[in-house]
Amino acid sequence: MQVEIIEGRVARNGLPSTTANLDESVISALQCLHFFYHVNQEARLIKYTEFYNESLNSFIDFMDDFKRFREKQFALCNFPFVLTVTTKANILKLESSVLMREKLQLAFFRALFVGVNPPYLLLTIRRDYIIEDALVQLQHKSHEDLKKQLKVKFVNEEGIDEGGVQKEFFQLAMRELIDPKYGMFEINDDSRLCWFVRSPLDDELALDEYNMVGRLIGLAIYNGIILDIPFPSALYKKLALAAESPGDLRKLDGSWDLDDLAEIDPTLAKGLRQLETFEGDVLEAYDRTFQIEYKSLGQTYQHDLVPNGSSIPLTNANRSEFIKEYLRFLFTTSIAKQFNAFSEGFHLVTLGSAIQLFRPEEVEQLICGSPEIDFNALEQITQYEGGFNAKSRIIRWFWETVHAYDEKDKKRLLFFATGSDRVPIGGLGHLSFTISKNGPDSMRLPTSHTCYNTLMLCAYSTKERLQERLMTAIGNAEGFGLM
Incomplete structure (x- = not known):
């Protein structure tokens, strides 16, 4: 309901470009959403992305808003849960x-x-x-x-x-x-x-x-x-x-749980889940204490999860504490x-x-990028220079070739052309990418200006030559020189 109020105001009034002019009903809706968001943080009823509000993200001048936020004034940045990760990345970039x-x-x-x-x-x-x-x-x-x-x-x-x-x-x-x-x-x-x-x-x-x-x-x-x-x-x-x-x-x-552990060490997480749900006598079946043994860099270490842990037997009554302390050791004390x-x-x-x-x-998305490699989105935003255009024969051959690449070769092409095999937040549709003509047909390899995300292609006379030259180039991408 609160999201509908915000979107309704945008639709009727054409939301103002500055936070200072926000409608009171929008502010009230945001404050209400803020409460629901924090409730959901505990209950985890819906995914956090459900709180993103595209209308606000489309119309607000967020550099002005972030300035107000830094000056401790009212700002949408006080309600970051409504901002998409793309908007936040743009604010950070600005x-x-x-x-x-x-x-x-x-x-x-x-x-x-x-x-x-x-x-x-x-x-x-x-x-x-x-x-x-x-x-x-x-x-x-x-x-x-x-x-x-x-x-x-x-x-x-x-x-x-x-x-x-x-x-x-x-x-x-x-x-x-x-x-x-x-x-x-x-x-x-x-x-x-x-x-x-x-x-x-x-x-x-x-x-x-x-x-x-x-x-x-x-x-x-x-x-x-x-x-x-x-x-x-x-x-x-x-x-x-x-x-x-x-x-x-x-x-x-933190509030570490076995789901956190399962992402890093699924085998250990599985073992602790079995301990958690074991229906027999834990003391007899496991025969262990609150001391654990682990290996690191070729050495074996013992560690008491609690004071005098080596003398405290693991039982049905204390297994929850054992798991809690084990997680605390893995995520906090052992790497403090x-x-x-x-x-x-x-x-x-x-x-x-x-x-x-x-x-x-x-x-995580900001650092590592988006996991989806969508070359259709990349094709849609690509600019052409030097006499090439979207209908040029060499360009049609290029897209037919790279659309058929597997994920590994697509990453190699991205690395060759942009200096990174990672996809930016928002997907490849948010990347600036250019293909430029680099002379007539020849046996020269494609080159790139990674600082400008520009791929340089000769006007190869056959599709087979393009495919062979491009694959050779992306297979030897590491090392940077003037091009």
């Missing part, structure tokens, strides 16, 4: 652009009156030492420095970073950091998702590296880069809790130092920004 421009202007101003102040956050990276170079250069950067526009330079390479080089940098850095051989994250054999290594940690360098991973992900969000990182939903839930209550470690315990360092790095970049408008599920 905010980042404004902040980057302000930092650039301030750097030039200071250079005139104070001294040289780098206008950009510049990282100079050796390919063989990506992590080491990034760690050294990022660990001493201030919050103000991290708000500057990022530029990446690979040593001894010609690539000029207009966006493409930094995309490749993030892909390579994150790929290395989450590799189990690096010792920071473990990948579950069943889920193929990664989680923090649980071994006891007192190494300050390792904590610095977790902090850097958090900074890198924050920088990716701030600079509009989508990442391929197989983290579970629990990570984004923890980040949201940390943002709500910075420094309150008790809040980070690792996650806190990671969270500090992440929030150093994002704290105080529009990221606070996002639900954990939406933060």
